[in-house]
Amino acid sequence: MQSRSLKTKTVTVFIIILYCVSFTFAFLLSIWFNHYYFVSRKKQYDMQAKVLVKRYVKTLKNDNYDSRKRLHDDTILVGSYVDADVFITDNMGYVSTESNPKFKNIEFQNFMAPDIEELRQGQSIEKKGAYKDVFKEDMYIYMRPAMDNGMFKGAVAIFTPISQMRLELAKIYSLIWSLAVLIGMAGSYLMYYFTKKIITGPLDEINKAATKISKGEVERRVYLKCNNEINELAEAFNSMADSLEKVEKNRREFISNVSHELRSPITSIKGFIGGILDGVIPRDKENYYLSITYEEIQRLTRLVNDLLDLSAMEAGKFTLSITEVDVNEIIRLCVIKFETRINEKKLKVDVVLEDEHLYVFGDRDRLIQIVTNILDNAVKYVNEGGNIKISTRTRSDKVLVSIFNDGPQIPDEDLKNIWERFYKSDKSRTSKQSTGLGLPIIRNILTQLGQDIWVENGKKYGVTFYFTLKKV
Structure with missing residues (x-):
C-alpha cells in the first residue's frame, strides 16, 4: 500500500507539473500568436494599401474611364485577397471606390470625417470598434493616407470584422490547446511508465523482499537491472540482508x-x-x-x-576501571598461577619483559583475564615438554604483548573463526573447562580499550597471540 501510495503521489505530482508546464506554454503561445496574427494582418493590409495608394494617385494624374475602372477592379481584388471591405476616399473623406457592391449607397458620402485630420498629417491609423452607422459591430480598421509630394490626396481604408478574425484565431487556439492536451496525455503515460520502471517498480521489489525477510526468509535478495541510485539502494539492501542472514545464523x-x-x-x-x-x-x-x-x-x-x-x-553496558597498570607484573602473576600445570606438562616458559616495570592504561582485573585466557590456551595446546615464550616490548606509544607456544598450528580455515562465540577449533582436545567464550570476551575488552588483538601461525610450527595496550 505504501509503495502504491508513493507511485500514485509521484506520478500525480509529475503529471500536475507536466500539465502546468504544457498549459503555461500553450497560454504563452496563444498570446504570442494573437500578437503575431494582428501584426501580420497589419503588414498585409499596409502592403495592399500601398498598392492601392499608388494606383489611386496615378488615377488622379490620369483621370479617365479606364484608369478609374482599373482602380475599381484593383480595389475589388485587394478586398477579395485580404477577405475584408476596402474603401478609397478623396481628400475630403468622401468615398470614391469600394470593394463590395453592397456599400454602393455610401459613395460620395463623407465616410472618414472622424479620422480625416489625422490622415492629413500623413499618419496611418489602426484601431478597433464600430464605425459610424456603416459598421455597427466591432471591426479591425486600418487606414493609410494617399500622399503625393507631401499633399494629402485621399486614403485607403480596410475593414475586417473582429468576429471573423476571432474565428480564425479560435481555430489556431484549438490546435494549440489540443496539442497541449495530447502532449500532457502522452507525457503522463510516459511518466507513469518510466516512473514505474525506474523508481516505483524497483522499490516494489525491495519492499517485497523486505516483507519476506521480516517474515523470516532471510535468504531473500533483490536483483535489479539498472545503474542508478536505486541499484545502489538494492545493493545496500542485499548487504543488509547478508548481515541479517549472518546474524540469524x-x-x-x-x-x-x-x-x-x-x-x-x-x-x-x-x-x-x-x-x-x-x-x-x-x-x-x-x-x-x-x-x-x-x-x-x-x-x-x-x-x-x-x-x-x-x-x-555487546549491549554497551560493560564498564572498565581504567588506571595505570604494570603489565609486566600481571604477566609474572599469571605465570605463577599456572606453575602447577606448567610443571605437570614439563613445559619450558621463557619470559622476556622490557624493563622491570612497564605501565599501561587498562583495567587490572580485565588485563589479568586477558593474559590468563591466552596463557591458558598456550598451556592447553602445547605438547608435553614444549616451549612457551611471553614477551613485552614498546612500539611508539603502545606496548606489544606476545604469547607464543610451539604446539600445533591453527588451520587456516579456523583462524578467522576463533573469535566467534562457542567456536572450538579442536573439539576433541578442548577440555570441559572451556566455554568457547574466552577469546570473544578478551577481544571485546581490548576493543573497548581501543586496542587490537590478533593471532599468527609460525613459519614451520607454533602459534603466537599478539595484543596491544596504550603505554603510559
Whole structure:
C-alpha cells in the first residue's frame, strides 16, 4: 500500500507539473500568436494599401474611364485577397471606390470625417470598434493616407470584422490547446511508465523482499537491472540482508550452543545427585561424585558469567576501571598461577619483559583475564615438554604483548573463526573447562580499550597471540 501510495503521489505530482508546464506554454503561445496574427494582418493590409495608394494617385494624374475602372477592379481584388471591405476616399473623406457592391449607397458620402485630420498629417491609423452607422459591430480598421509630394490626396481604408478574425484565431487556439492536451496525455503515460520502471517498480521489489525477510526468509535478495541510485539502494539492501542472514545464523548457532553447553553440566548434575538420592551410587563413592558435581556447577557458573559479560559488552553496558597498570607484573602473576600445570606438562616458559616495570592504561582485573585466557590456551595446546615464550616490548606509544607456544598450528580455515562465540577449533582436545567464550570476551575488552588483538601461525610450527595496550 505504501509503495502504491508513493507511485500514485509521484506520478500525480509529475503529471500536475507536466500539465502546468504544457498549459503555461500553450497560454504563452496563444498570446504570442494573437500578437503575431494582428501584426501580420497589419503588414498585409499596409502592403495592399500601398498598392492601392499608388494606383489611386496615378488615377488622379490620369483621370479617365479606364484608369478609374482599373482602380475599381484593383480595389475589388485587394478586398477579395485580404477577405475584408476596402474603401478609397478623396481628400475630403468622401468615398470614391469600394470593394463590395453592397456599400454602393455610401459613395460620395463623407465616410472618414472622424479620422480625416489625422490622415492629413500623413499618419496611418489602426484601431478597433464600430464605425459610424456603416459598421455597427466591432471591426479591425486600418487606414493609410494617399500622399503625393507631401499633399494629402485621399486614403485607403480596410475593414475586417473582429468576429471573423476571432474565428480564425479560435481555430489556431484549438490546435494549440489540443496539442497541449495530447502532449500532457502522452507525457503522463510516459511518466507513469518510466516512473514505474525506474523508481516505483524497483522499490516494489525491495519492499517485497523486505516483507519476506521480516517474515523470516532471510535468504531473500533483490536483483535489479539498472545503474542508478536505486541499484545502489538494492545493493545496500542485499548487504543488509547478508548481515541479517549472518546474524540469524549466529543467533541460531548461539542458541544451539548455549543449549548444549547448559544441558551438558545440568544433565551431569542431575544424574549424579539423582544417583546419590536413589542409592545407586555407593556411599564410599558419594564424595567423588559430589566433587564432580561441584566442578560441573563451577563450569555452569563460568558459562553464565561469561554469557553475562559478553551480553553486557555487546549491549554497551560493560564498564572498565581504567588506571595505570604494570603489565609486566600481571604477566609474572599469571605465570605463577599456572606453575602447577606448567610443571605437570614439563613445559619450558621463557619470559622476556622490557624493563622491570612497564605501565599501561587498562583495567587490572580485565588485563589479568586477558593474559590468563591466552596463557591458558598456550598451556592447553602445547605438547608435553614444549616451549612457551611471553614477551613485552614498546612500539611508539603502545606496548606489544606476545604469547607464543610451539604446539600445533591453527588451520587456516579456523583462524578467522576463533573469535566467534562457542567456536572450538579442536573439539576433541578442548577440555570441559572451556566455554568457547574466552577469546570473544578478551577481544571485546581490548576493543573497548581501543586496542587490537590478533593471532599468527609460525613459519614451520607454533602459534603466537599478539595484543596491544596504550603505554603510559
